[in-house]
Amino acid sequence: MTYIEILNRSIPVEWLAVIFALFVTAGLYQIATKKKVGHWYWNGFLIYILIWKLSYILFNLKVSLTSPVSILYFHGGARGHILAIIVLSIYLLIVARKNSDLFDNHSTMVFILFFLVYEACLQFFANGWFALLVQFIGLTGIYLFFLSRVKKKKPISLQIYLFLILLEFLIISLFQPLISLDTITFTWLTVFFIIISNKKEVMS
Structure with missing residues (x-):
């Protein structure tokens, strides 16, 4: 895990990347759709962290x-991450069933x-400016495509989502x-969101 010094404190880069991505994504979504991201977004993040x-x-x-003070400084590691993703998925499924x-x-x-x-932030600290540039180009292209679909009020097909997954890979x-915990998590949650977002019959 990579750390960065802030006010004489060592902060994991992953934590900063998550917080940065959380708010930037909410802003990008609001710019594109002219509406705030749903409460499930913020609640899901808090549930995962807890x-x-x-x-x-x-x-x-x-x-x-x-x-007991060790609880403040440590976390559940990979096993804790997997458990958090499972609980997060259950929460999102419950929310979707109540209001598809x-x-x-x-x-x-x-x-x-x-x-x-998130990956752009991590790649910058791990591999420098070139990695950040590559991720930024990918992010910009995907976001511009997203803007065009929203403007034309056209849905994004399953094939396009699968293409975006392969592009990020x-x-x-x-x-x-x-093959890493991050890519497995990305694949699972992307597929999970596709299911609950586009297959309302799953919720019935």
Whole structure:
């Protein structure tokens, strides 16, 4: 994990990338659609963070009981991430079942934009300006396409979403191993969003 010094504190780059991507994505979506991203976006983020952090207790119960302050500094790691993604998926499914209209065809793009911004930040700190430039070009192209679909009031087809997944895989493969926890998470959540956003019969 890469760290950056801020006010004499070592902050994981991943945390900064997530926070930056969270707000930038919300802004990009609002610019494109003229409406705020749904409450599921912010709630989902909080649910993920809480489960990911508190899962440290589940996987390190003895240490947590003997030294409770460790909960503030550590998290559940890869196992905590997987558990958080499972809980997040369940939450989104419950929300979608209660109100299937909450997720429209463009909701999947919210997560894709989030992942692209997140990866751009990570690649900058890990591989420098060239990696950032490549990610930025990909992000810009996808966002301009998104703007055009919103302006024309046309949905984004499944084939296009699959193409975007493959495109991001291609970009990632230039700088890191293609098979990783990040890419698996990206694939799962993108497919999951496609299902709940475009297949309302799944919710009935």
